[in-house]
Amino acid sequence: xxxxxxxxxxxxxxxxxxxxxxxxxxxxxxxxxxxxxxxxxxxxxxxxxxxxxxxxxxxxxxxxxxxxxxxxxxxxxxxxxxxxxxxxxxxxxxxxxxxxxxxxxxxxxxxxxxxxxxxxxxxxxxxxxxxxxxxxxxxxxxxxxxxxxxxxxxxxxxxxxxxxxxxxxxxxxxxxxxxxxxxxxxxxxxxxxxxxxxxxxxxxxxxxxxxxxxxxxxxxxxxxxxxxxxxxxxxxxxxxxxxxxxxxxxxxxxxxxxxxxxxxxxxxxxxxxxxxxxxxxxxxxxxxxxxxxxxxxxxxxxxxxxxxxxxxxxxxxxxxxxxxxxxxxxxxxxxxxxxxxxxxxxxxxxxxxxxxxxxxxxxxxxxxxxxxxxxxxxxxxxxxxxxxxxxxxxxxxxxxxxxxxx
Amino acid sequence: xxxxxxxxxxxxxxxxxxxxxxxxxxxxxxxxxxxxxxxxxxxxxxxxxxxxxxxxxxxxxxxxxxxxxxxxxxxxxxxxxxxxxxxxxxxxxxxxxxxxxxxxxxxxxxxxxxxxxxxxxxxxxxxxxxxxxxxxxxxxxxxxxxxxxxxxxxxxxxxxxxxxxxxxxxxxxxxxxxxxxxxxxxxxxxxxxxxxxxxxxxxxxxxxxxxxxxxxxxxxxxxxxxxxxxxxxxxxxxxxxxxxxxxxxxxxxxxxxxxxxxxxxxxxxxxxxxxxxxxxxxxxxxxxxxxxxxxxxxxxxxxxxxxxxxxxxxxxxxxxxxxxxxxxxxxxxxxxxxxxxxxxxxxxxxxxxxxxxxxxxxxxxxxxxxxxxxxxxxxxxxxxxxxxxxxxxxxxxxxxxxxxxx
DNA sequence: AGCATATAATTCGCATCTCGAACAAATTCC
DNA sequence: GGAATTTGTTCGAGATGCGAATTATATGCT
Numbered sequence: 001x002x003x004x005x006x007x008x009x010x011x012x013x014x015x016x017x018x019x020x021x022x023x024x025x026x027x028x029x030x031x032x033x034x035x036x037x038x039x040x041x042x043x044x045x046x047x048x049x050x051x052x053x054x055x056x057x058x059x060x061x062x063x064x065x066x067x068x069x070x071x072x073x074x075x076x077x078x079x080x081x082x083x084x085x086x087x088x089x090x091x092x093x094x095x096x097x098x099x100x101x102x103x104x105x106x107x108x109x110x111x112x113x114x115x116x117x118x119x120x121x122x123x124x125x126x127x128x129x130x131x132x133x134x135x136x137x138x139x140x141x142x143x144x145x146x147x148x149x150x151x152x153x154x155x156x157x158x159x160x161x162x163x164x165x166x167x168x169x170x171x172x173x174x175x176x177x178x179x180x181x182x183x184x185x186x187x188x189x190x191x192x193x194x195x196x197x198x199x200x201x202x203x204x205x206x207x208x209x210x211x212x213x214x215x216x217x218x219x220x221x222x223x224x225x226x227x228x229x230x231x232x233x234x235x236x237x238x239x240x241x242x243x244x245x246x247x248x249x250x251x252x253x254x255x256x257x258x259x260x261x262x263x264x265x266x267x268x269x270x271x272x273x274x275x276x277x278x279x280x281x282x283x284x285x286x287x288x289x290x291x292x293x294x295x296x297x298x299x300x301x302x303x304x305x306x307x308x309x310x311x312x313x314x315x316x317x318x319x320x321x322x323x324x325x326x327x328x329x330x331x332x333x334x335x336x337x338x339x340x341x342x343x344x345x346x347x348x349x350x351x352x353x354x355x356x357x358x359x360x361x362x363x364x365x366x367x368x369x370x371x372x373x374x375x376x377x378x379x380x381x382x383x384x385x386x387x388x389x390x391x392x393x394x395x396x397x398x399x400x401x402x403x404x405x406x
Numbered sequence: 407x408x409x410x411x412x413x414x415x416x417x418x419x420x421x422x423x424x425x426x427x428x429x430x431x432x433x434x435x436x437x438x439x440x441x442x443x444x445x446x447x448x449x450x451x452x453x454x455x456x457x458x459x460x461x462x463x464x465x466x467x468x469x470x471x472x473x474x475x476x477x478x479x480x481x482x483x484x485x486x487x488x489x490x491x492x493x494x495x496x497x498x499x500x501x502x503x504x505x506x507x508x509x510x511x512x513x514x515x516x517x518x519x520x521x522x523x524x525x526x527x528x529x530x531x532x533x534x535x536x537x538x539x540x541x542x543x544x545x546x547x548x549x550x551x552x553x554x555x556x557x558x559x560x561x562x563x564x565x566x567x568x569x570x571x572x573x574x575x576x577x578x579x580x581x582x583x584x585x586x587x588x589x590x591x592x593x594x595x596x597x598x599x600x601x602x603x604x605x606x607x608x609x610x611x612x613x614x615x616x617x618x619x620x621x622x623x624x625x626x627x628x629x630x631x632x633x634x635x636x637x638x639x640x641x642x643x644x645x646x647x648x649x650x651x652x653x654x655x656x657x658x659x660x661x662x663x664x665x666x667x668x669x670x671x672x673x674x675x676x677x678x679x680x681x682x683x684x685x686x687x688x689x690x691x692x693x694x695x696x697x698x699x700x701x702x703x704x705x706x707x708x709x710x711x712x713x714x715x716x717x718x719x720x721x722x723x724x725x726x727x728x729x730x731x732x733x734x735x736x737x738x739x740x741x742x743x744x745x746x747x748x749x750x751x752x753x754x755x756x757x758x759x760x761x762x763x764x765x766x767x768x769x770x771x772x773x774x775x776x777x778x779x780x781x782x783x784x785x786x787x788x789x790x791x792x793x794x795x796x797x798x799x800x801x802x803x804x805x806x807x808x809x810x811x812x
Numbered sequence: 813a814g815c816a817t818a819t820a821a822t823t824c825g826c827a828t829c830t831c832g833a834a835c836a837a838a839t840t841c842c
Numbered sequence: 843g844g845a846a847t848t849t850g851t852t853c854g855a856g857a858t859g860c861g862a863a864t865t866a867t868a869t870g871c872t
Binding site: 012013014015016017036037038048049051052055072073074075076077078314385 | 817818819820821822823824827829830831
């Protein structure tokens with residue numbers, strides 16, 4: 001049971017009831033479509049008469065559409081309802097150091113269009129660039145009514161001021177991205193940390209999380225980020241900077257991290273860590289790097305290491321297995337502490353899931369005494385663009401989420 | 407915004423509105439009493455007419471009482487309303503290895519009576535003993551209508567089956583305490599982990615947590631427990647076994663823990679850890695323990711160490727300072743990961759808060775780069791019985807918490 | 813073809829709730 | 843004693859869900 005926040009609560013009025021039921025029905029249609037009014041009455045427990053009134057409202061507001069007739073062994077055929085995916089589009093923006101993607105999706109979070117461009121290292125230049133491209137992008141699709149713009153950022157976002165506090169891999173500090181984008185697009189703009197966005201994508205768009213109210217998304221890339229859904233809601237913490245489990249030390253005597261501490265989880269289990277490990281192993285193996293330089297730069301990319309491991313390169317395999325071991329150690333911390341129903345791992349490393357999963361499982365079983373392990377660990381398809389879709393969930397939430405009550 | 411759980415939601419009916427507003431008003435009266443109807447209208451934003459109807463209902467149901475008249479510079483004097491603390495009592499039970507306490511409190515969580523007795527090591531014997539004592543306790547106060555019984559347990563409680571999964575310090579596994587107690591008392595019985603209970607006590611009864619929806623309670627005793635409030639609600643996790651941050655390893659090469667892993671937080675920062683450290687330091691100091699035995703048993707109690715440190719004993723001070731250091735390390739993990747608005751520390755060690763606070767602060771500042779530290783760390787008065795009051799909050803929640811909607 | 817049966821969807825009177833204006837009650841100041 | 847002010851209640855209007863009755867539509871048996 002939740003405590004009422006007496007410093008900020010919402011009283012109920014007569015239309016609160018409709019608001020609640022409307023959102024339930026709309027979300028039911030979204031997830032179970034196509035579905036008939038009679039079905040909705042049975043699933044929801046509302047009277048058929050009430051369903052008729054609510055669906056009538058949703059129809060006139062164009063949120064839903066009537067479709068074909070269903071087939072039944074006997075009796076009048078039901079008229080199917082489904083989401084009017086063309087009612088509105090949502091723009092998602094995924095900012096990463098290597099490049100930025102803008103995408104347009106319908107209400108089912110299916111992509112209609114997308115484009116990518118390099119991310120300028122300078123925040124001001126980037127903001128001007130992105131604003132310009134967004135304006136052009138919207139103009140290009142001006143036949144579609146756009147609901148808002150969601151942006152995912154690899155860094156900490158203050159949940160109140162919506163400013164980017166710090167994005168280490170972009171080198172940005174205290175950047176206001178929201179205000180200029182809102183001015184440029186004249187649309188609702190929401191900014192969120194990438195790991196949080198991934199967590200949102202998981203509960204909003206993935207069937208695997210049906211009925212789950214507690215999950216953690218772990219993004220493994222240059223660093224490690226964690227997005228926590230607690231009781232069906234993003235855990236933001238004071239100033240919205242929760243989720244830095246990547247900077248918890250798992251070994252006090254470990255190597256120094258950029259954050260100033262020693263032995264942070266991401267120093268052992270991130271892509272960057274794997275690259276360093278691979279290079280160090282090569283050096284200590286007596287191989288001059290000059291002789292053995294099959295990579296474009298002097299260091300391999302993480303993709304290179306993945307490829308090598310898939311081709312059976314022993315050193316690459318050892319590197320990946322070490323990474324899996326440390327991923328398991330960090331995950332055991334999350335499970336001990338929060339025991340989520342599900343942990344979703346996002347990142348290039350999921351490409352070799354078959355190799356790393358048994359290692360992660362072994363570490364977890366050793367550390368959590370097996371019997372207590374109720375958390376499902378699953379990889380997220382990177383091709384499904386969790387960061388992008390999660391940023392879209394930020395906008396969709398406003399229509400399909402639970403209303404703020406009491 | 408919360409996602410609607412489509413596998414378990416609650417539709418709204420016409421009386422949902424009243425239910426919501428009623429709970430807001432009742433909780434406002436609880437926390438702001440004495441308060442007039444006009445005040446409630448101003449605070450809540452509801453119309454005065456609506457307040458009159460709701461308070462009339464609360465009056466007839468005896469939840470509240472009319473009190474004295476207020477004083478105003480001009481105009482009709484307001485009639486104060488306050489909680490009818492005599493309407494119902496709540497029984498709280500605090501089970502610890504050293505002893506069990508039963509207490510009766512009114513709706514303000516003020517104690518009316520209490521009694522303590524030794525905790526039998528055998529679960530079955532204990533259950534019979536507690537059942538017997540509860541029956542007698544209820545009979546003794548039969549003039550008071552009792553709302554329910556809340557029990558706090560130093561161990562993991564399955565949030566669905568309500569069974570005690572494992573209580574290491576009691577040596578109990580898979581014990582059903584709820585069913586026999588409900589049978590014995592014929593009352594609603596709720597069971598909860600001690601750290602979770604402390605967290606509940608903090609948000610329900612402590613003014614310091616006004617407006618706070620994210621906090622962590624850290625109980626430091628034989629082991630270390632963590633109770634997490636996320637978005638105003640207890641974080642239970644799958645099977646309700648969240649909160650075992652005490653068993654996260656902070657040093658892979660540290661000493662072995664009972665849980666089977668190495669270097670768990672509680673191996674460094676619990677009372678037990680301090681006792682072991684003190685004894686080891688004594689041994690390595692060349693003092694034969696036989697010569698230096700000022701304690702009742704062969705080991706000092708944690709209380710002994712606290713006393714010694716207060717008297718200036720160098721070894722005790724060093725032990726406490728080491729403990730403070732490790733407390734800081736664990737807290738930095740919690741803050742990095744969840745960034746709660748507040749962390750409450752519960753345990754005997756808070757008696758020397760003045761000594762340990764600067765050390766904890768120093769560790770946190772070093773590890774969290776100071777600027778990001780928005781979490782308040784506060785000690786909880788052990789004399790306020792947070793475990794006991796928290797177990798009472800379990801029952802109170804049902805009347806004063808937010809209703810389950812959507 | 814006609815009727816019974818079954819299912820879907822709508823209609824309508826009723827109860828509940830909040831709102832907001834009007835009104836009654838109580839108190840102070842001039 | 844009257845004006846001003848604040849508290850608290852009353853009452854009609856509007857919104858909502860409920861549930862029974864009604865209408866619409868389909869299948870299958872005789």
